[in-house]
Each structure stands twice: as structure tokens, then as C-alpha cells.
Amino acid sequence: MFRDALDFTGKTVLITGGSSGIGNGIARCFRDCGATVVITGTKASAADYPDTDCADMRFFQLDVGDDKAVEAFDPGIDRLDVLVNSAGTVAYKRQEYEMETFRKVMDVNIMGMMHMCTKFYPMLVETKGSIVNVTSVASFRSTPGNPAYSASKGGGLTLTRTLANAWGRNGVRVNAILPGLVDTKLTKVTRDNPELYEASIKRTPLRRWGTPEEMGGIALFLASPLSGFVTGEGIVADGGANV
Structure with a gap:
């Protein structure tokens, strides 16, 4: 059973934000394990993400923070x-203290997550499928410059636990990945600041940042039979920075 646990041949995986960053790392891992991978991004086409590998993936433009767009979304x-x-x-730059920006971040990070979960829940019931939510270590600590980010990520973790409780009886497992600092476009502001970057390395026992592919490995585990009795959990992947 477990020898073939990471073989996703014949399986279909939908990844929002799969066109870049952590999402793309996860998408590539599922693709390389045989899955049919569908990804979304906010740009018009996969070609608009020249720095990432979207080969052999079906791409759809989607802003998950737009309710009408999610309602109309049909990946076929x-x-x-x-x-x-x-x-x-x-x-950044304390923009999240402005209500318009606060709402925008919340719409994408938590409202979009919930909308996608409820939209595709019936299909996941049919396959006894799995949901993996990408949240953050900001789920359980403050980020003074980014109140919407930390609030939405904390909400993502508790939403994960709530949906796991509600949907487990129908065979749908719901878990989360809580990354620390991973080298992506969203963390570039820290990576490009030598003082902040060196400080982050010093407080991380593994003395480095994570990679999108490493987050992909966790997603594979959480979606596979290897974690068949795991639901409502959040796996911290931060190199030990918060131990």
C-alpha cells in the first residue's frame, strides 16, 4: 500500500495560486507524481509567469478574492x-492598516479559501478527497506590520480545523501547511534586506529558508494515504524558527 502512496496517476489536483511561489512548488510535485494538475493565477496566461514551471498543467485565470469570479469558475x-x-x-509598508487594503487581503487569503472549499466540496465527497490549505506561522504569532495577513492566516488554520470536523464524516480530510520563510516573490522584501535576512537565518536552527518544493512534499504527504488518519492538523515548516 505505502510503496505506491505518492503515485497520483489518475488523480486530479486543483491548486489556487499554482502559477507561482509555494503554489507552483506544490503543483510541480503533484505533476511529477503523475497527477492531472489544474492551476490558477491572477494573470492572463501561464506564459505571464516566465520564472516558474507550469508545463503540463492546465491554467485558468482566477482572482479567488472576487466572489463572482469564483462562482463562475469552471475548470472543466x-x-x-x-x-x-x-x-x-x-x-507591505503598513498598508494593511488602511481598511480597503485590509479587506482586499482578507478577501483573498480567507474568503477565497472558504469559497473554493465550499464550491468544490461536493466533488471531493465523491472521491473521498483531501483539502490542503496553505496558511503560515503567522497563524499563531503577531505580525505588527501586517494585521490582515496574520488575521487571515490565523483564520485559515481555524477554518481548516472547523471544516475537518464538519466534513470528516463524509470522508473529506482537511489539513494545513504553515510555512515559515520560503524564498518566493512574497518574501522578496525580506530576502533583499541584508539585515532582515541575516536575522532570519540566525533565528532558524536549520540556518536557511525553505523552498517551494519542500512545501510540495508536505502537500503530497497530506493528500496521500500516508496521512489517511490525519485531519484538522497544521504542519509547521519553518526550519525550527518557532520551536
């Missing part, structure tokens, strides 16, 4: 085995 699939909610955003 007849089954769904795994839903990964990786779409996310953040606003």
Missing part, C-alpha cells in the same frame, strides 16, 4: 481528488 473537470488553497497576498 469531471472529478477532483485534491484541492490546494495556496493563493495568497500581503501588503
